[in-house]
Amino acid sequence: MIGMSEPQRPSPDALLAQARREGRGRLKIFLGAAPGVGKTYAMLCAAHERLKDGVDVVAGVVETHGRKETEALVKGLDVLPARLVEYRGREFREMDLDALISRRPAIALVDELAHANVPGSRHLKRWQDVEEVLAAGINVYATLNIQHLESLNDVVERISGVKVRETLPDGVLAGADEIELIDLPPADLIKRLNEGKVYVPEQARRAVGHFFSPGNLTALREMALRHAAERVDAQMVDYMRSNAIAGPWPARExxxxxxxxxxxxxxxxxxxxxxxxxxxxxxxxxxxxxxxxxxxxxxxxxxxxxxxxxxxxxxxxxxxxxxxxxxxxxxxxxxxxxxxxxxxxxxxxxxxxxxxxxxxxxxxxxxxxxxxxxxxxxxxxxxxxVPKPTAVQPEPQDWPGLALALAAAGAATGLGFAIDLWLSVASISVAYLLAVMVVAMWIGLRPGILASVASFLAFNFFFTEPRFTFAVSDVQNLLTLAFFLIAAFIVSGMASRLRAQVQASRESARRTVNLYEFGRKVTGAATQDDVLWAVVHHVADTIRGRSLVLMPVEGRLSVMAGYPPEDHLDDKSAAAAEWAWSHGKPAGRGSATLPAALWLFLPLRTGRSAVGVLGVQMSEDADLPSPAQMRLLETLADQAAVAIERTTLVSDIEAARVATERERLRSALLSSLSHDLRTPLVSIMGAASSLISYDDILGPADRRDLAQTVQDEAERLNRFVQNLLDMTRLGSGTLKPRIDWADLSDIVGGAVERAARLTRSHAVKVDIDPDMPLLCVDAVLLGQVFFNLLDNACKYSPPGTGIKVWARRAADHISIEVADQGPGIPEADREKVFDMFYRVGLTDSQPAGTGLGLAICRGIVEAHGGTIRAEAGLHGSGTAIIIRLPLPPSPDVAGEEA
CATH class of the missing domain: 3.40.50.620 (HUPs)
Known part of the structure; x- marks a missing residue:
């Protein structure tokens, strides 16, 4: 019973909070209403008191602002050297966080908790530094003004007209282990200000006319007192819970x-x-x-x-x-x-x-x-x-239930006549008690009471002496009847309560199953449309009515799904939906806002943002949701919001991935353009400039070399532009092979001849099966494939190494291989090298490519119905590009088919 001195255990939340504080330092905040009330002075006085007790105290950072009294208190403390931070040509003094943690004092003094650190520091704000110090197990004394709380920022601005820039979350103050309020009446603070104990005289005169007016200081003082009282009250409640004190403690109403x-x-x-x-x-x-x-x-x-x-x-x-x-x-x-x-x-x-x-x-x-x-x-x-007896209307009765109660009493009477043939009269009462219990459990309390009274009268009339009368001649029978009536009432009440508890358990189980089924449906839905359909269908089935979901589209709420299908709302319902969306509260039918609407709307909100509105409309026999249905709807709305947000996050992630890929391709294209266009153009411009400027001193050989340079670089530039054009044609699907019969030896030979200047430092060996049949291909495009492969092999193979082109005929295809003796391609990159602009980072000394050559090769080969892949070369050395083309029918067969 509440109020008795029975042992109690601390609440799980209190035990969890205590466990979280293990090994963590304690934070004490000296809270003031405004600058100049003496927070730093009080903190330093407290530090000196602890220092006298032999406690290791270190001043991490103390802002004296030139006040002599404050500076005198600092002199007796161990002051941690400040860390100098350079920012925009100036040096700033900040607390050395690493040195403080390494020093590990028992108490660290940190002034101006809401201070913003200089850019380049580890944390943006000083209170974040303090969190790290506390996590290291160091106790902290800190100072704070009430106007620096984030939740009061707009209030302080309205009161004082001053926008406070340096703020900290309210949770920092709420998480403090101890708060000491430093209070000073406005008149005394203004006096200190005029005496120059807060600011310099000129600055003090401006402050008195603005922030430090009596009205502003009074309002700030009230806020500081209120927050301190609330924090102390919260600490008292935490203490009561952690120590299992039942209360109440009337410290606050x-x-x-x-x-x-x-x-x-x-x-x-x-x-x-x-x-x-x-x-x-x-x-x-x-x-x-x-x-x-x-x-x-x-x-x-x-x-x-x-x-x-x-x-x-x-x-x-x-x-x-x-x-x-x-x-x-x-x-x-x-x-x-x-x-x-x-x-x-x-x-x-x-x-x-x-x-x-x-x-x-x-x-x-x-x-x-x-x-x-x-x-x-x-x-x-x-x-x-004053209620009159005649004015009391009888409550509606469950006549079928009452009739069943009388029938049960009659059945018990018939059973009693059968029992009376073999057993004593007292045993007959058990049959009546059984009937009462069955009626109370299956039908309810009132039919159970009626069955009790009917059984009492029947038992008295039929089975007690004298029989067939209501008179009782034996005192023993009178006690039997009395105890039977009492037992019948007790049994009916207990059975009725058991029935109600069973119904409550069933209702609770139904809600749990409902939530489980809903969670299973929305979890299995992959797209937003599937989630919305699952939401409206399940909600409509739960309330046995109609439901819909509205979400913002181009700044306006639109019906995204409905069951039964619904795509239009009347003006009143639309207004209620807009209000629920904009204010995050229920609106519409049955609520306090726009109750004339035909629908009730519940906001779909998550911790991140609002995602939409859930609309429900009950069936005709239930105008409004019951309280139980309302709570279930709110739970379903919360789960639906999370499910919808999940699909939105998936879409956002996919969009971010596409944007990242687009940016990567853009950067790769710009890099390729900047290198592969600029390099040949610079070479061409340099050679042409030399021909013009030094024409009179250049010999024929020099002119030939410069002209050759111009030609080589122009061809290089032409290949790059051609690759871009081919890639564009492949991407748009306009690159169609012009199929004709061609000899593979001629195609490979032409490519080797075109790449002669590129392969001057390499030995190219061609090994093609003499029995190779004619191929039904586009000779020009396939020749471009071999040229790109030779160009790629020359780029990544050391000078003096060989390049081999090998081709053989198989049962149903032709296998072609271009192998080099370069460093090879890592296995993880062998598939990626065929992507646009992808380049394997091998060594800095190797020439950079555009990452288009192999991508064009894949496009051309696949356009011919073949495949291309990269593998390791012979004995794991170098790279082998393997092409597989389908074996064409013989020319004679093709001619007959034509």
């Missing part, structure tokens, strides 16, 4: 309001909100889901959901709790959250039995001795009226 299906639940929320505002307290609205919750009418479920939405809209926290013991669950939650006041509604006793049973409110007041319980009266018009 916390209000919890309990919501149920009563009609005035929204009024309870407003009362809690006003009470929290008056006290400046945090507040939370909770509702407890029991096995009885599933049997509530849809109107009651909607009332609970509406009250919880109202609490969220008013800025309160909401929590859905589970458990059959409502009082124990509420008190446990209140103890965990350190609530000091619980707001509940006044119980309404409309029936006679209610006056003899303790309500949830009564038990909460009785058992919640450690908490203040505020009971709010019902201010509705119905509550102020």
């Amino acid at each position: 916390r209000i919890m309001v309990c919501i149920d299906e009563r009609a005035d639940s929204d009024r309870l929320v407003r009362v809690a909100k006003r009470a929290a505002d008056r006290r400046g307290a945090a507040w939370v609205a909770v509702t407890v889901e029991t096995s009885h919750t599933l049997t509530l009418p849809e109107a009651d479920k909607d009332r609970v959901a509406a009250a919880m939405r109202l609490a969220a809209q008013l800025g309160g926290e909401t929590a859905h709790l589970q458990g059959d013991d409502v009082v124990a669950v509420v008190l446990a939650c209140a103890a965990e959250r350190n609530a000091t006041q619980i707001v509940v509604g006044r119980p309404r006793r409309l029936r006679l039995l209610d006056h003899f049973a303790a309500t949830v409110t009564d038990r909460l007041v009785e058992r919640g001795g450690a908490f203040n319980v505020l009971v709010v009266g019902d201010d509705s018009e119905d509550a102020r009226k």
